[in-house]
Amino acid sequence: MGATIFWFIMMLGDILSMGDYTAYVWSAYGLTLLVLVGNILLARRRHSAARLDLGRRLQAREGER
């Protein structure tokens, strides 16, 4: 079992290796992924914040009546 996992990690390391530049290539791709996902989350949060704000306004308006 342990040997299989070890072998699997070795294989993965082999596949993901970018020669001398592994750290550079993967950090560039990782950073890109981070920023792309971050933009999506920010856009969603903005949308849900606007919806929540709307709901509160509506409730406040009904409360006045």
Next chain:
Amino acid sequence: MRKFWHELASPPHFYRLAGRLSPWFGWVAAVLIVGSGWAGLFWAPPDYQQGDAFRIIYVHVPSAWMSLFVYVVMATAAAIGLIWRIKLAHAVAASCAPLGASFTFLALATGSIWGKPMWGTWWEWDARLTSELILLFLYAGYMALRGSIDDTARADRASAVLALVGVVNVPIIHYSVIWWSSLHQGPTVTKLDAPSIAVSMLVPLLTMSFGFMCYFAAVLLARVRGEVLERERNARWVRQYSGLS
């Protein structure tokens, strides 16, 4: 045709349409970006000079292209908003700025990461990096101007003027920086470009760029939806979209 444009500019119609379109663009973008990322990392052959380091091109160059493209989209939306007084166009322009700034940041950061093994330093005054840096300042100025005006209508129009002045200046700045770096550059400096680009190297670059384009469309539409809800918060039609209840 006229009716189509008229409907497109109406906030409730656009809000619904954007809600339907955004996921489609999102899924196409996800497939394209993951696929070309895989192709760029494993399928494309290593460059004969730069080895595997050249694979950064697949995130660096599309980001740099998008940073300029988004500025042009932003300025076009601003011009439409300014000329025909369409509020929705201003909402689009306002939503473009943070996205464009994030692409500019990505181009700078990945360029710097690429530059470290190529030049031996994190920052070189190379033409593309320098003009990306100035583009970042332009986006920052646009967002700072918007941020310091409280009235939305006034912020829209003031920032639209700035975006138009900026879009005239972007090519001038770009070419002046190229001119400047061509005079300064030493002969040994490698530029951040694949020297001889093979087809198997080019295809992932093009599909990745197209993926970034779709991604931009998806996130832009999502952002504009939030922006529209916020701007139209006193209108009747938005009631059904409120988050409570």
Next chain:
Amino acid sequence: MLSAMRLVLARELRLAFRRWGQAATPLMFFMIVTTLFPLALGPPQLGGLASGVLWVAALLSSLLALDALFRADFEDGSMEQLVLTRQPLPILLVARVLAHWLVSALPLILLAPLLALALDLPGRALATLLLALLLGTPTLSFIGAVGAALTTGLRRGSALLALLVLPLAVPVLIFGARATDMAAHGEDPSGALFLLASLLFLSLSLGPFAAAAALRVSLE
């Protein structure tokens, strides 16, 4: 139309002579900034930096002067008067910017050769320096007028003005400093000077329209 331009120009110049302390501040700033560089870098290192130092200092002091371009007019309401006249606003703004340039940039240009010699710029580059400043500083004024029109009356207006104007001024800085530097090294600077001149014509033809649009927004 020309008479309106002349009137605006005359009014601005008269006002400037009355408040000459305000016009002298950017000039003092220009001198102080150029003094700071030798102090920070040490005289031996100064060698080839003179043209860059002069251009950065000129850019910063023109920015300092811009802050006051429309401020007084906004506060006393004469900006509304200017916008409401029947004369086309961009034309009046050309006169305004010209007056501003005469008061704030021209003294700086006259002072520049003196500072250039103090900074060890070779004598053969002096004519090019003057010509480049003559071509470059009006461009800075026209770009700056748009920024000033957008930011006057805002909170933190002056910091914002710098953020808006400085990136747009990059081409002028590049061509201006390069022209001077080329002349200092005995090369032919005419290419850079032609580029500066074309920037001037571009900013002269588009800048006033953008500034007029920005002013209208700011006055709403």
